[in-house]
Amino acid sequence: MKYFVLGSSYVVRLDAGEKIIETLRALCERDVIGSGFFHGLGAVNDAELGHFDPATGDYSWTKLAGPYEIVSLYGNITVVDGKPFIHAHASLCDRTFAARGGHLREAVVSVTCEVTLTRFRDDITRKKDEATGLFKLALDPGGE
Amino acid sequence: MKYFVLGSSYVVRLDAGEKIIETLRALCERDVIGSGFFHGLGAVNDAELGHFDPATGDYSWTKLAGPYEIVSLYGNITVVDGKPFIHAHASLCDRTFAARGGHLREAVVSVTCEVTLTRFRDDITRKKDEATGLFKLALDPGGE
């Protein structure tokens, strides 16, 4: 991973074999990025996508071997338990060009992945929602 | 809906039962946001997607019950008749992970929806295009 900083923005290149979520989390930890958002494109293998079913309160997961183009990748950055937390959704296409997408747990860069990331000044945290077990953005007054 | 303002950016959390377009429009009205763009992720039910056919000059619509992951959501903010106007496109995935998308008329948050929004300083308006009946961005000199 290599990156270039332009004010509050980053241009990031992830290289073959690097895990997207893990690598972006490491960048946020290194540069103490406590909130922001990012987009990316490129190509991946071994992606894991999730779909949350509110009726069961659980994610179902699928593993996609690839090779895939990243058709869209958008995520946000927050802080949970003092560590950067990446929440990203993505859609991926194989050689049929059909798009498959969902919550992106992880994917491994196959050729390259190009990310633009905008950091904010302040930390934004998450708090566990007891009803769903999910960590939701803590934006309520008083940090709730 | 809760939000956090960071300079010219907003981080917004929409909660279960809230309509995405209606809620973002209300935020823009409250904070007098006259232009900008946003992205989002999360999960929705009861989405309505449109596809415009230039040959007929009409949208065809589909209603999707869900539950869906928001795979991508991008929209812009303008002002029409003195009111904020939201133009958004989205793609959604069900448990098969197949992506369906189009012009997003509305969707109801099922669990959470997380939006990052960047506001611009100036208002941007739209003007009705007589040929198509659509409100297009009024960026011509003199506001045409």
Add this chain to the structure above:
Amino acid sequence: MKYFVLGSSYVVRLDAGEKIIETLRALCERDVIGSGFFHGLGAVNDAELGHFDPATGDYSWTKLAGPYEIVSLYGNITVVDGKPFIHAHASLCDRTFAARGGHLREAVVSVTCEVTLTRFRDDITRKKDEATGLFKLALDPGGE
């Protein structure tokens, strides 16, 4: 194509018959934009999408007549050989609302296309990667 400049951001309207990639490249050349990113929505015909297969080192391409909604469009701007270079991925939906996507070589606006573009101050270049033949972001120290 018409556009409105707001600080380091552009709001761009592409009109019927304009090619998206070619038109954005011309805007970047005219305004000397050496790095940045953009998103768009709208409707197109005659899109060409690519899928890169790392095993063969080649793209496979498909031409889609349309009409299509642009469900997502994200790209970055760099400089190659002194000229603006646009790298964009997109997903498109026809009247069945099924999303198809990939590397966007080009597409022709059918009704309108609305783009928000953020420019950075510095140029970012690309360098040919001998292993793949692709032009990758040159973000290494020393510009490698």
